[in-house]
Amino acid sequence: MTAADIRPRSLRTRPSFADAVFRRTAFSAGGITVAIMLAVGIFLSINGGQALGVAGPSFLVEQEWSPETKHFGIAAVLFGTVTIAAVAMCVSVPLALGTSLLISEITRGRLRGFLVAMVDLMAAVPSVVFGLWGVFFLQDNIIPVSRWLSTYVGWAIPFLRVTDAQGHPLTDDSAFTSAAFIAGIVVGLMIVPTQTSVMREAFSQAPVGEREGALALGASRWGMIRTVVLPFGRGGIIGATMLGLGRGLGETIAVYMIISPIFTLNWQLLKTGSNSVSALIALRYGESSQFGLSALMAAGLALFLITLVINFGASIVVARSRSGAQTN
């Protein structure tokens, strides 16, 4: 045996038969998942692109929705979606912030476990139940509040004014029903549990050492929360808010049950009539021709892109805040 024959032994391993099968199976599962999801994305893009090509850039500014006459755009529905989501945020963020701080900082032991379980349970309550509550209870009982807001606060904040076409203030009950305000409250309540559980998790990760340090330096409980818990949980707050926003933008059935659909920009939140992208799809899918369907898919694609951007932004913010908390 000469020196030329001595070679390092190959360290490559050949997987056994069972391993090869396992790897193959796991790979194909991942492949199937990706195939399904890419199929959804590509199908929507191709079909929506057909309608987008016809509508052109006016798709973003046109308020009408009549694909039959080639006059259609998402300005009105997108505006309605955003107003409903904005009202929902105003309702949900303070409630979620307060409740998550209550659960993570004030309650202890069994009560805390119970509240955490309740929040998780509430996140699973079907949206149609919220819709029923909105239509049959809130709709009738919120009108005095709407009227009060439009009468006494409306002169200062133009969003809260309720006027007819000539600018005269309206006070009839019928002027306040089925408004974006009511839908926003219902959607807001629906997304609070999601936001609360994300925020609570972020707050509970605030380091114990810093908490005790703040308390040892004489901070009150609120002082400790303000200087330790909230700065550490800032990413969690932003991420939870955006996650809730993504869910609120896509909510269909509760909004569809409450609003009366219109296809104009309605700046007055308290006034009857609003719309949203998902309600538009639920309203028009049945009567649509092939081209009408592709127009709806373009609208759905626009909504999907918005929620996609919001969700990715949220996950980046949450991930960054988590890694920061660990290095500190």
Add this chain to the structure above:
Amino acid sequence: MTLQQVNPQLLLKEIRADMDVDEDDGLAPARPAARVAPRTSIPDLTDVPEPPRRGLGRSTLSAKFDAIGSIVAAICFTALVYWWFSPFTGAFGALVVGYLVFLGFYALLVSIGNDRRAVADKIMTVLMISAGVVLFTALAFVVGFALFRGADALRHLNFFTQTMEFAGPLDPLSDGGIVHAILGTLIQISIALAITVPLGILTAVFLNEVGGRFARFVRTISDAMTALPSIVAGLFVYASLVHFVTHQKSGFAASMAITVMMLPIVIRASDVVLRLVAGNLREASYALGANRWKTVWHVVLPTARSGLVTAVILGTARGIGETSPVLLTSGVTAVMNLNPFSGPMISLPLQVFEFVKSPEPNMIARGFGTAAALVLLVVLLFIVARLIGGRPPGVQSNGERRRAAERSRDDLQRMTAAAAAVSLASVSAHVVATEFDPMPYEPPAEPAADPTSAKDPAPATEPASTTDPASDSEETPR
């Protein structure tokens, strides 16, 4: 204030220590030789009764007075404003005014004896508690409203045994029911689960156990898909499957829409659970010579089982409750249809939606009854998920621990019996070999007779060297 904060036990200790020293001093001249007495001594507290500890978590009397006083003041002030002075009306307005007045009075009362920071602390605490109270009241009210208004319909037993085939909108609640919607929901969710559970968990295993560049790509795509609005999932299935393949709305199309919606949720939740499985369990398995497949099947999946079950059940709860994907795909019917591949098949959430479209009070009552049934189903699923899951990976329930202990006892018996057989065989073969016995035989009754070995196997089995495999398998979760 300072007197309150002094621990009486400590005070007593000090006093008794003083007394001891005095006593020593008094005795000192009598025996000067033995004078090595320490300057301090430990007092004997055996017969001193323990005074009650002050609860630090409880609020003091003055804090209680602040809270109760400002509540009473707020109620009186609001009543005064609303009943005597002013033209304000409305229960909601009274509530808001009363709350604001309460905050003001509370801040005032607290500020009498405390500084600004204490006032801020108290006010923020009150705000957090009221956020929680408002939220839980509102959510309980939403659910309770559905249950309350649905009680009328739920009271009739036929609501769960009949369909709406022969019941018109004007018929009383004693006619017609939702059994077709219940079965439709069960069929649709079963088909969706039959696809999402294997595919979702296998994909999560792929992301965690195989890894690589493609796995990162899969994770990105499935994270992106959690943002897909459910109505868009329904629209996709409607425009592709219903339009091009089946040409009719069907239960199968509805379950495909639910699948598209649920798959990313299940993947994400299972991924999180699998990521929590401790790495040293995997490494131990590899070190024992198991291959990847055996490690996943015998170590990773059993360890994460309760978390995986919870993930699947919570995904199921969301899939059952979502109306918008089935709104576009399942179709509406009043008759029983058990075939998912032909004809419309309604489900519970869609049935709620269809019922409350009608202006008839009886139909609305049926809608609330259906919603109540749906809520009860979701709560039931949630409770089951809590009972099964809720434990982190690797932590066993009592039953699991008992079963693992039983298995390890069986293993012990088997191994000792095998060792005995080997030593017997070697005795018959070479008589000399009895001098060397690698595994001394032990009567198997001993560990089996000890019931505590299920909880703590170490002390019961310590003397016997043969029990190593038993305690090994005890620690490996199965």
